[in-house]
Amino acid sequence: MHIPSSHVFEALSEKGVDQLHHANSVATACQFLRSRALLSRGTVERLGITQTPQESDDIDRRYSIWFDVFMDSVDIHHHARRANVYGPVLFVFDIGLIDRTGTGRLWVTKLNPTKWAGKSEKQRWFQDKDDLEENFVLGQFDQMVLARHSGGELPFKGHLRKIILDDPRHEDDEGIDTYSMAVGALRLAMQDVGLDIPIERRTCRQGCVCRRYWTENDDRTLKMFSPKI
Numbered sequence: 001m002h003i004p005s006s007h008v009f010e011a012l013s014e015k016g017v018d019q020l021h022h023a024n025s026v027a028t029a030c031q032f033l034r035s036r037a038l039l040s041r042g043t044v045e046r047l048g049i050t051q052t053p054q055e056s057d058d059i060d061r062r063y064s065i066w067f068d069v070f071m072d073s074v075d076i077h078h079h080a081r082r083a084n085v086y087g088p089v090l091f092v093f094d095i096g097l098i099d100r101t102g103t104g105r106l107w108v109t110k111l112n113p114t115k116w117a118g119k120s121e122k123q124r125w126f127q128d129k130d131d132l133e134e135n136f137v138l139g140q141f142d143q144m145v146l147a148r149h150s151g152g153e154l155p156f157k158g159h160l161r162k163i164i165l166d167d168p169r170h171e172d173d174e175g176i177d178t179y180s181m182a183v184g185a186l187r188l189a190m191q192d193v194g195l196d197i198p199i200e201r202r203t204c205r206q207g208c209v210c211r212r213y214w215t216e217n218d219d220r221t222l223k224m225f226s227p228k229i
């Protein structure tokens with residue numbers, strides 16, 4: 001069920017949401033920067049540009065959310081003390097991103113699409129502003145904001161505040177530091193379109209297990225941090 005963006009903006013603001021987040025791989029993040037927009041998986045695929053495969057792709061296709069743009073109300077890595085499975089690059093937007101016309105219709109999930117099997121429309125999606133005011137919970141990872149029918153593209157329009165990047169403390173075969181390589185790629189992508197967004201090295205909360213996630217699987221780390229696929 002679509003909800004006017006002004007209603008989503010008001011309901012989430014009242015809940016204390018002041019930022020929206022989107023996590024992805026370094027290669028895909030570079031494409032977003034060059035486009036100055038968040039792009040849906042389908043849009044990236046249609047344009048034939050680089051994209052890192054995600055395990056949820058099949059589910060996204062099945063529920064026809066392939067052309068939607070996803071955002072989280074919280075920094076999942078920070079709150080869950082683990083790496084975000086969608087990638088080490090976190091785009092941080094102010095909530096003003098959705099407080100304007102031109103955002104398209106917004107939809108808010110109640111459940112992550114990976115848990116949608118056998119669930120009704122009302123169990124999958126918030127229905128209206130009242131539903132959001134009653135049941136939206138800041139920090140509930142299943143509740144995601146989607147820009148649907150927006151042409152698969154949500155322009156940053158000056159609302160991208162910063163990028164937080166995980167440091168996997170990893171070197172490639174030639175001894176090049178993976179974090180530095182990723183920063184270089186993101187900076188280059190910004191330069192190409194005249195953007196200058198601060199990149200912050202992630203500081204983890206005590207007990208965060210992301211270090212293990214990035215050290216236990218070399219292929220995954222290279223796939224997520226490599227500027228090219």
Ligand SMILES: [Zn+2]
Binds near residue numbers: 081083211
């Ligand atoms: Zn961490």
